[in-house]
Amino acid sequence: MPELEEKNKNDYRRLFIFSIAIMVIFAVLGLRLFTLQVLQASAYTSAANNNQLRIISQPARRGNIYDANMVELATSKPVFCISISTPDVTDKKALAEKLATLLDDPEITPESILEAINNNARSYETVLITRLNYEEGVEKVAILEENRADLGGVLVSEEPMRYYPNGSLAGHVIGTVGLIGESDLNLVNEGNYLINDWLGKTGLESYYENYMDENGQQVGLKGQYGIMKIEVNSRNKFVSTQSTSDAVAGNSLVLTLDAKVQAAMEESLASTIKTISKTRPKCQAGSAVLLDVKTGGIIAIASYPTMDPNDFAEGLSQEQTKYYWDENTKPTFNRAISGAYPPGSTFKPVTALAGLIGDVYDINTYVNCCVSNWIQPRARCSAEHGSVNLIKAMQVSCNTFFQEIGYRAGIDLLYDTASALGLGSKTGIDLPGEVSGTLANPEWKAKNFTGWEATWRNYDTYYMSMGQGYNQYTPLQLANYTAAIANDGVRMVPYLVESILDCEGNVVWENELTVGSQVDCDIEDIELVQRAMAAVAEPGGVAYGLFGNYGVKVAVKTGTAQTGLASDDKSKDYHGVFIAYAPADDPQVAFACVIEYGYHGSTSAAYVCKAVFNEYFGFNDLSAEKENTQSTENIEADFAE
């Protein structure tokens, strides 16, 4: 059988090569082990010895946030951290049961403790079981101390935790902190953060987390954690201290915000919305801004529904999660900078100014507002106002007049004027999440629409002149623009942080005032617009009832804006918009407010304005309070009609 032998020989050869391949695999592994264990043994031995060094980190105290009068808006309070050092535990199950009983918290069960211990991949690091706030913690910690003997491996330490003494006051701008998440782990690797560290997530907490000054110096809230290197044995038992570096506390922010005005704004925003929602259930949200006309410093800025940053620092309960992530009301959404709304008639001062800049009319120009002038594509007016000039037209918010002026000025001039007043672009406030809104012109329309809709038509200019159409601005932009009108056309960049203090109270950074943009016009033009806005609160103007007999003269424009949403009823669903500045003769502050589905600005947002001015100008004595309740009654009366 020679053939079979030939075959066998072939099998032999192949199996021989097969075994060589196997030997090569083992040789490669052997060679690698030789490299590791002989050639590089000393390097790895010292690396292993270094593993006996533990780095104990001390979190830095986060800087505080103060209002303009040094009222604490955000601070840190001590909390007790209850954690477990796994290698010191002898009986996990017994410990878990004992600890759960002593802590007496329905959310901490023996199972959850066991799970936390078992899920800890690096068992030489301690496992955090819970944080107890100081007041209730003292008692529980005492109980734990009494049972020390049965709690081998349980550690109690004190740590600072973020705390907001005023709860939801200015919650949106202050922002939230949270534990470092998966997505932020690169921060840990870069060495600036600890694995269990806190991080500013939204608002000022996030914007000023690691703020750099002009020289690249860190002046943020964060601070630098301290490190203590200690030597331990393999059972994690302390042997000696090797070196220490102390924690450096973070810097504190001093805001331009006035907590009292802020509180007045939030209260009246909430009560106004609640009252309106009784008759108009869609009315659930709104936002308002008050800022300094000459500096751009923000005195109050609010968004409703409110949010309390404490809830996020403590961890959201199920109920809170439901509230904060409600798709309709979106309480975490800062409407003042992230919500864009059609301005409605509050845009009319822009139209007026554009017309004056273009010299297409003057104070003596009269337009006849009557039914025969309301031919399509022009929109109709709220009433036949007869022959009106700028002052009268502003007083009664005459659509016919402003459509004519806007048409004469033309879209380019309208666009340039609005743009110079800061509408449709980010104001540059020191907060994350600001949106630019929309300022439309033919190029914008060509870019965003197709076919015949892409062409700018006459009616687009008409609509724009009275604040309808495509334009959408944030409440902050509206306030900023109002301030620019009051400030003779100079728009200051709005800001919240006046200065930054180090932990000893020294000023390490100060805000520099910045001009954001400027309207190129004659001073007479802008003075005329100012006069027209002041006239709205004078006899014959729609705001006379509200500000006619007021402590200071107020310049005003109201707005009733079509929402532009297909799902809304065009004849019923309007946003109430209101802008104002005061005193009209020597402007200090400018105000803007939008109330979603608030209908007329004069019967919704206007009340917020009055409450805020009352607080700011100090009219909040007894008589003013009486007036306040009266105004609430007024709202109810308005809707009872």
Place this chain on the structure above:
Amino acid sequence: MWKKRMLNNLDWPFVGLIFVLLAASLVVLSSASQNIILSDPYYYVKKQALWMVLGIVVAAITAYFSYQTFPRWAKFAYIFMILILVGVFFVPSQSGVQRWYDLGFMDFQPSELSKIITIVAFACFLKKRQAKMHLWSTFFLSLLFLGLPLVLIILEPDLGTGLVFIALWIGMMWVAGFPTKRMIIILLILFLLVGLIFVDLYIGTDGFTHSLEEGDLPIPLPFSNYQIMRLIIFVNPGMDPLKSGYQIIQSEVAIGSGGMLGKGYGQGSQVQGNFLPTHHTDFIFAVIGEEFGLLGCFVFLGTYLLLLLRAVRIALDAKDMLGTLIVAGVITMFAFQILVNVGMTTGIMPVTGLPLPLFTYGGTSMLVSMCALGLIINVSLRRREILF
């Protein structure tokens, strides 16, 4: 079928080496796992011993029924295997991975069992086509034969086990007589592919300096994100010192600091101080390296090499080609898993979940390894009568 005199054929050196490895496995595990459940330091050892006893029973049963009857049901076994591999996709996924059936008393991994079934079925297939090894049809059918389970397993996703099938293809095709030239070309192509993947990753991550974002790769790869991440970390473990990169570094430190003679049984600071996670499962070889040093590693590798070379002997003496191929398949599987697992703990292979046969703690792996060794004993029992 079963004749008493076959017991005389039992390959005592082979069986002896198995018991030496099993005993060593328990010794290593008892050091590796004593710090995991402190109230019951021998918890894992006891359970593993139980699995070993079961494994010995499984090996005995596997050895009992003659492998020459296997071709009769090989086809059904293969179809059954495909069914359970597909079926696992309908089990609710555990953290995005679908690998297990929950059998109540154990988590059953069909991919582990499929290695055994594939070895036997593929051996039967090659045996039938032995005279046609040079035909292209054999080549393409063989690719299909192993490609099907391979794709299903990679989709689970379990890249490590999937790669075993590529190794099986190479080892068994070679022993079955696949033309040498073609084998060389195929090996070259495989090397080029691996090289290409790393060049691709090199460009996509700017020299392995950051993790991958969508669209970074010049050529998209059909792997999941965490698989790609493991490849990146393999080249640059320092990039991710907190997670799997951390494991690689700690494992190398453990083995390297073991030096020539090791730190002594139960004295490994890396292991006992819990610096190295999963040191009783995937990274158990690091315990050998740290506590027994280079000497212990060489004894371990030497014993295993002896076992596999003894198995080659059995393959040579097998009564027929079917026996030779089954044994060659099992040897390939063991050698590949040892290469990948020990390579991973020493940092020359990417991290995959491939167990170290007989040493890694775990029921499925133990039973499957013992079953595979039972196959070799099966073949040895029915070896060719040697004519003097």
